[in-house]
Amino acid sequence: MMEYDVIVVGAGPAGLALVRGLGGTGLSVALVERQSLTALADPGCDGREIALTHRSIETLRALGAWALITPAAVSTLRSASVLDGTSSFELPFGTEGLREDHLGKLVANHHIRRALFAATAGQAGLTVFAGTGMAAISTARAGASVTLEDGRILRGRLLVAADSRFSDVRARLGIAARVNRLGRSMLLAEVEHDRDHHGVATEWFGHGQTIALLPLTGRRSSVVLTLAEDMIARLAARSPAALSDELTRRSGERLGTMRMMGRPYVYPLATTWSEHFAATRAALIGDAAVGMHPVTAHGFNLGLRSAVSLAGLVARGAAQGRDIGAPSLLLRYESGHRLAAAPLFAATGFIVRAYTDDHLPARLARPVLLRAAGHMSPLRKGVSRMLMQR
Numbered sequence: 001m002m003e004y005d006v007i008v009v010g011a012g013p014a015g016l017a018l019v020r021g022l023g024g025t026g027l028s029v030a031l032v033e034r035q036s037l038t039a040l041a042d043p044g045c046d047g048r049e050i051a052l053t054h055r056s057i058e059t060l061r062a063l064g065a066w067a068l069i070t071p072a073a074v075s076t077l078r079s080a081s082v083l084d085g086t087s088s089f090e091l092p093f094g095t096e097g098l099r100e101d102h103l104g105k106l107v108a109n110h111h112i113r114r115a116l117f118a119a120t121a122g123q124a125g126l127t128v129f130a131g132t133g134m135a136a137i138s139t140a141r142a143g144a145s146v147t148l149e150d151g152r153i154l155r156g157r158l159l160v161a162a163d164s165r166f167s168d169v170r171a172r173l174g175i176a177a178r179v180n181r182l183g184r185s186m187l188l189a190e191v192e193h194d195r196d197h198h199g200v201a202t203e204w205f206g207h208g209q210t211i212a213l214l215p216l217t218g219r220r221s222s223v224v225l226t227l228a229e230d231m232i233a234r235l236a237a238r239s240p241a242a243l244s245d246e247l248t249r250r251s252g253e254r255l256g257t258m259r260m261m262g263r264p265y266v267y268p269l270a271t272t273w274s275e276h277f278a279a280t281r282a283a284l285i286g287d288a289a290v291g292m293h294p295v296t297a298h299g300f301n302l303g304l305r306s307a308v309s310l311a312g313l314v315a316r317g318a319a320q321g322r323d324i325g326a327p328s329l330l331l332r333y334e335s336g337h338r339l340a341a342a343p344l345f346a347a348t349g350f351i352v353r354a355y356t357d358d359h360l361p362a363r364l365a366r367p368v369l370l371r372a373a374g375h376m377s378p379l380r381k382g383v384s385r386m387l388m389q390r
């Protein structure tokens, strides 16, 4: 039996950010991850381009991870534009009247993961258990314990679930979650194209499909196409040339001819909302707490926020000699994060419902809503702020 102050299950961005945030606190931390150490140190591309808000960039900088991301891997998101169906009207979201000259930055998920893991290298008090998952847990007022798949047992004062939106730890803690499987999948593809994107991200809600074009450096973009699961499966099986033609057509040739630069990645769409973010001696962070719909690009940003919020409370508790798994501390974490997450989760849900409903009344209402929003400058500024998390 090995004793730690904190046991974190899951070394995704949220788990790694929490671990890094506990650096220098004098606490002993066990990080459990079923992927190998090699995969953690050099994660493969997963097709995701993460739209980082200014706040997230500041957080990554404070955690020592931003400096470890090569500048060549960072693309600037200057503004965003929303389109509906075949209407020529575009609703722009820019930075007019705001301090910054861009909405945020785009960085591939694997670059962020690599940087966060590298930032934890040599961290005093950290032990990484990689290549073995969590097999069982138990929690009581006296402490928590985790049994690894290889039979080793870890004991801690606080257990943190950072093991994705389908968190096994959450289920074993007996915390229910609202899981909404949307019956759609996303196809992610990096493409090069003939025309400039000028740093503008485009979200186009067509009839039966949603397509997002995320601007990368040069004449490259990440295309995120959302369709029914079976259609995405069929598209992903096509040859690179045939898929390139299909993406060119489905994006209305906005960026000219597109050419695939690698293989496509497919993700089934599901959102999750945990009924509680804390339990006896345990807390949920990242997607384990809230699995956002990617349309507003907030999942990572919110997960990072949950990790630093919990790390801050635990660090302060430890500095004051208090119990880091005390119910009052966990309650503060839970209520703070619910307050931050609930409006974003609700707003994102509203957008998804309004713009992916292909019934006639919703289709007719959309252009009206879009044009009305175009005349409301404070609303657009508010949305820009929301996208930037200012």
Ligand SMILES: Cc1cc2nc3c(=O)[nH]c(=O)nc-3n(C[C@H](O)[C@H](O)[C@H](O)COP(=O)(O)OP(=O)(O)OC[C@H]3O[C@@H](n4cnc5c(N)ncnc54)[C@H](O)[C@@H]3O)c2cc1C
Pocket (backbone or CB within 6 Å): 009, 010, 011, 012, 013, 014, 015, 032, 033, 034, 035, 048, 049, 050, 051, 052, 109, 132, 133, 134, 162, 163, 164, 165, 168, 186, 188, 267, 285, 286, 287, 288, 292, 294, 296, 297, 298, 299, 300, 301, 302, 303
């Ligand atoms: C297509 C797509 C595009 C996205 N785009 C954006 C975006 O633009 N902006 C944004 O903010 N967010 C975006 N997101 C969301 C973002 O990727 C997630 O919110 C983020 O990765 C969640 O991080 P996490 O650490 O909570 O979980 P994960 O990244 O899921 O990591 C969980 C970790 O736990 C490990 N694990 C799981 N179970 C166990 C176990 N039993 N034992 C040990 N280890 C375990 C896994 O191996 C994994 O390493 C996107 C998501 C998708 C799918």
